[in-house]
Amino acid sequence: MALRFFIILAVFLLLQVYIGWHVDLFIAAAGWHVPGGLFWPVFSVVSLGYLLARMLRRVLPRAAADGLKWIGSYWIAIIQYSVLLLPFADLAAWVLREAALLSHRESILWTGVAVIAAFSVLLVKGSHNAWSPVVRSYEVNIPKSAVGIRQLSIAAASDLHLGTTVGRRHLQRLVDRVNELQPDLMLLPGDVLDDDVTPFIKHGYARKLAEIKATYGTYAILGNHEYYGGGITEFVRAMKEVGIPVLLDETVTIADQVYLIGRKDKTDRGRKKAAELVAGLNGELPIILMDHQPAAIAEIADAGVDLSVHGHTHRGQMAPNHLVTKRIFELDYGYLLKGRLHAFVSSGFGTWGPPIRIGSRSEILSIIVRFESESDNK
Template identity: 65%
Template sequence: MRHLPARVRRMLMLLLFVGLQLYAGWHAQLYIGELTGASGLAYGLTFWSAYLVLAFGYLLARLLRRRLPAFAALGLKWAGSYWIAAFQYSVLLLPFADLAAWPLRASGVSNAGAILYTGSAVTLLLLGILLLGSRNAWSPVVKEYAVTVPKPGGALKELRIAAASDLHLGTTVGRRHLERLVRRINGLRPDVALLVGDVLDDDVEPFVRRDDGSRLAQIRTPYGTYAVLGNHEYYGGGIDTYIETMSGYGIPVLLDETVTIAGSVHLIGRKDKTDRERASVAELTATLDDGKPRILMDHQPAAIREIADAGIDVSFHGHTHRGQMAPNHWITRRIFELDWGYKAFGALHAFVSCGFGTWGPPIRIGSRSEILCVTVRFDSQA
């Protein structure tokens, strides 16, 4: 399929998506009809009208967010968000339900009974998945690591770093989850905090309106909090407003820039891969002191080999969400050499977070909302 023209690939993907939506919708129509006794043309029209709004609710909410009343756009987005998860797992479960219906009918169960039994089983499984996924999304964990860099850290023997990526603050991920982030990071007592891209989700408006910057400013560290842009800051627009807002609260957004922590450790913030004008890692490190430790933030883990070749000691990334909902991690694992966790690439210690927030449905299966806490020890004798 990769050899086909891009337009043809997009068309085939669209046809597949529509086909799968019809497949899930047809099963839902049969089940609800048997459950309620509804039938006929009026039921069919009512069902498919509601189903199409639900199926495309997330997209419609994004496209029409400036035209719909706020409550309508929010409701449509929430419903559409959850449907993304329900749809994915429906497509995975329904073939098994179809297979299970055959022995039920062979054992004497009526067609209506087979639909009710298998439909109820799928519905209960979906509810369980959504409940578990919600718990995983809203209950963050801390992943702790310790690595050694064979360079002197000046007055610093070690640097304790709290890193969070992919907050996706917007109309789905809001104040409560942000407060969890601040509370958990402060509880770790880090020396510095890093926000590794996609702090925003839709656009900057909810971030400014809710004054989320003031909450991020409540993160307390001796050496401050730093951020970089992710792809969603570019998609949503309002980058200048976002950077100005963050700067106003004392949180620099590093745009191919370097700051030096405690006069001893270089912290490099790279523009996202979305930005075609971003500098290479070699350009960013050309004027830096080779003898000082180098820590880099780059939202997408697409250039880890380049980062290692440029002599970076520790790098932080996000973006992948580890697929967010299993088995999507099979895809991210094929796209990225490191899609989650820690791996050494020569002298480079690379970390990829599966993220603190969520994109689309506030559901995580096979992953948990997480914060990285990395202790970097400096030892010139190592």
């Protein structure tokens, strides 16, 4: 593990040098002069901002840590698309020089301008996709009876990542859009927090979530980021105080007719197996399950669950990362009917790292579930 860590760290630092070298070349080609003794320290703080914010958050003033995290968050997007764009820019500059179309300085300058233009488009489009949520609507039938309930309207929003980057304004969008849907049930399938519980408590985000109006209430589970931050006890307490249960391998009954199971995240090695969670339940009633990571869909289907809701993948958040998530998970986004299980994976409502989405959108799931047993059709 130590060897892997140092290899990853070395690759990461080499990438920063590679990007910084290009920035320095472009500044010089543009006719500006920034001494290396100034450029590289400033560049280092920017490029390592996210790591510095995480490592020094208990030492730095809150405003400084938040500022570093903001800068570092956007830098994550810069890193990814620099790796994708800069090699082509280098090739284009070489071709332009070899063809004697531009001088050495001009080739660096104009390919640099092209890269900056591409980044500008990505950042503008990506910001729009991140801050402008859409509603994804689905309708499914579960062949079971729920006495007195012919249909259940479920709204779900995973991966809010509330903290420094995603805050009250975006959370208000969630409250407004969900209340427009007038759901019977609101589900928050993990990563409500962006690691640190402090901003969640400080800004009263639990009280804002409590403004969501759902006939049978709002329920949440833990995601991997709640575990990373180490503030689970405070988070669960704050949610409980506003009437939002965080289900920890627990089951509640909705209107005495529908089971809702909240599973602990895969990060928790002590979590129960899906079969243990459904053991003892009346299999003739509908069973809905929340599990943050969509890594156990086959297990959940085999356990006899009727509908599951997941998040975690963000659909890669920034293309082409979705090609990776598709390889990792059987279902990394959207809907899958596996046996009798209706499985849903959301791209999430918030963002991790940069508030940028390319090839994905901030979204809310709206799922209409109709209950109809075989006897109802006779």
